[in-house]
Amino acid sequence: ETQLQSCDGAFRQHAETDYEQAEILQDRRDQQEILQRELNATQAQFYELGADISRISQTLRHARETQANLNQEELRLIEEQRQAAMDLAADQETLDQIREEQAEIELSLASAIEDEAKCHALRGKADANLRESRIASEELNRELSRYRGQLEIQTARIRQSEQQLRQSEIRIEKLHGEKLEIEKERDASGLAELEALVQELEAERLMVHEQQAQLQVTVEALRQEIKTSTAALNQLLAERHAIEGRIASIETLQHHAMGKDRADLKSWLERHDLKAAPRLAELMEVSPEWETAVETLLGPHLQALCLEDLTKVIEIIKEIPEESIAFLETSGLSSPSKKPHSLSNLVTS
Secondary structure (H helix, E strand, O other), X not given: OHHHHHHHHHHXXXXXXXXXXXXXXXXXXXXXXXXXXXXXXXXXXXXXXXXXXXXXXXXXXHHHHHHHHHHHHHHHXXXXXXXXXXXXXHHHHHHHHHHHHHHHHHHHXXXXXXXXXXXXXXXXXXXXXXXXXXXXXXXXXXXXXXXXHHXXXXXXXXXXXXXXXXXXXXXXXXXXXXXXXXXXXXXXXXXXXXXXXXXXXXXXXXXXXXXXXHHHHHHHHHHHHHHHHHHHHHHHHHHHHHHXXXXXXXHHHHHHHOOOOOHHXXXXXXXXXXXXXXXXXXXXXOOHHHHHHHHHHHHHHHHOEEEOOOHHHHHOHHHOOOOOOOXXXXXXXXXXXXXXXEHHHHHHO
């Protein structure tokens, strides 16, 4: 029993010791759990801080990149601003040049309008000069024909005089031969009769010499007259050439005034078989005192092409080159090749 009591006491003591150790172990486990939770919380904070650090680092890197981009954008904007300022200055200079060119073009346009008016006035004068030149040319042709007729007559007279002169020389030689024969036969016949014959032959010889001298004078006079006529003819020919040159110049001015020397327009007219179409100025017949008024009134319309039907022109109107041109429909009028139309007829039509 004592042993049991001692064993029970030892067991109780051992149990108490185990209980105390169990409590200590439980306390340590509780502390370990607390420490584990604190560790987990600390690790969570660490991970959160790491994530925050990464996020902040990324934000800083992005901010640096953004700052670099902003700096580059600022530099680009500064460069663009400088370039824009340069472009603005260049545009301003170009604008000033355009304004100067516009002023020059306006002056040129005014000058061109004035030149066109002068051209129409010159064309009127050229037409008048052309008519006068043609009249003078016809008069010169008549003078040339008259001088040529006179020259042919004088040439025929010279040929006739030269033929008479040759016949007289032949007759003189024949008389001289007869004289020699008579002198040889003088002893065989009567002296008085021979002397009379000799005197007769001598008188005839003198008469032939006088005729020859007169023919020489006539020939010289005719030659001088031919020389004078030739000089006059050459002068008339020179005047004719000068008038023909003036006519050619006037016709050139007319062609220019009517636009017939514009290559693009001429090519377009040839391509569409309109080259032979007459101009309004070619169809009109105006009294001289009304020419200036008509030219002032119609102006550039004098260059208008006159066509029987404008349907073809309407179909090809888009192909017309950048040239100033007008058209006039002449349906109902007679053919322009037969007789020019008066101004009243054209205006009425």
